[in-house]
Amino acid sequence: MLSRIFPQIDALRAQLAGLGTDFSLLFLRLIMAYEFGMAGFNKLGGENWFTEIMHKLPFPLNYAPADISWVLASYTEVIAAGLLVVGLFTRAAAYGLVVVTAVAIVSVHWPESYGSLSELWQGYAIRNEGMGNFKMPLLFMLMLLPIVFQGPGRISLDRLLVTLTPLRARVTRGELGLADVGIALLALGLPLAQVMPLPGWLIFVAGAICAGLAWRQSRTESITRP
Incomplete structure (x- = not known):
């Protein structure tokens, strides 16, 4: 009796674990798509304020015209958000947003100066009180990393493309x-x-x-x- 029950329990646990991973990745994709999509659309419909921070952008972006950087950042956020929603080229889209977020942290949210790690940690906040406010973008980066490394999950166009491809990609997990x-x-x-x-x-x-x-x-x- 028990020999029949335990395999069924193990199979159910495996199915639930798979569904949990797929839906967790789906929810991460959707919330990240909303946040970055809204940010991108707001840039496209707003005024270019990159002229005020061009000197803070990392090389080589600090040498690019402010208008080009503005358009590049805006469309990267909008296009990557759309790709996250449908789960197409998902790893590339998520990684692009990681890079955009890193640039935003160093140019907008990072503290101007700090003398110790304790002072730097004061910038881990939502409100800017002169010590930086990199909490939200840092959390966004951490939320994007599972998508970068694990992919979009089975609820995605990427998965559908793999399924329909004659030479199916089979990833074997090992060391x-x-x-x-x-x-x-x-x-x-x-x-x-x-x-x-x-x-x-x-x-x-x-x-x-x-x-x-x-x-x-x-x-x-x-x-x-x-």
Whole structure:
């Protein structure tokens, strides 16, 4: 009797876990699409205030004309929001918003100066009282990361495209390889470098090294394989 019940319970738990992941990713996509979509539409219908912060933008954006940066940021938010809603090219859309948010943090929400980590932490707030207000964009970045690394879930056009593709992509879960670690570090290091250059670029360089070693390892294996 018990031998029949436990497998059914395990199967039910697996189904619930899968549905929980899919719906969690869907809700994350929708709330992020709403927030960034509204921000993008407000920019398109409002006045360009980038002229006041161009000197704070990271390189090379600080050399671009303010009008181009304004249009680029606006359409990135609007288009990426639409892609998140339908779940199409979802990882690229979410990562684009991570980069946009990192630029917004360093140019708008980051404190002008701080002498210690405790002073920097005072900027983790919603209201700007002279110490920065990077709480909301930081939370948005953290909410986007599961979409970047895990994808949109099964309730998405990406999933439909994979299903309809003759050569279906089957991802086997196993131990992380150097290539996986390298890609993750590269993806995290680039936006972090806009906010905190030293640790961000160190992570980026570490990711590049891991990716290079993985490429070299794959080349060696392909040469030695009979």
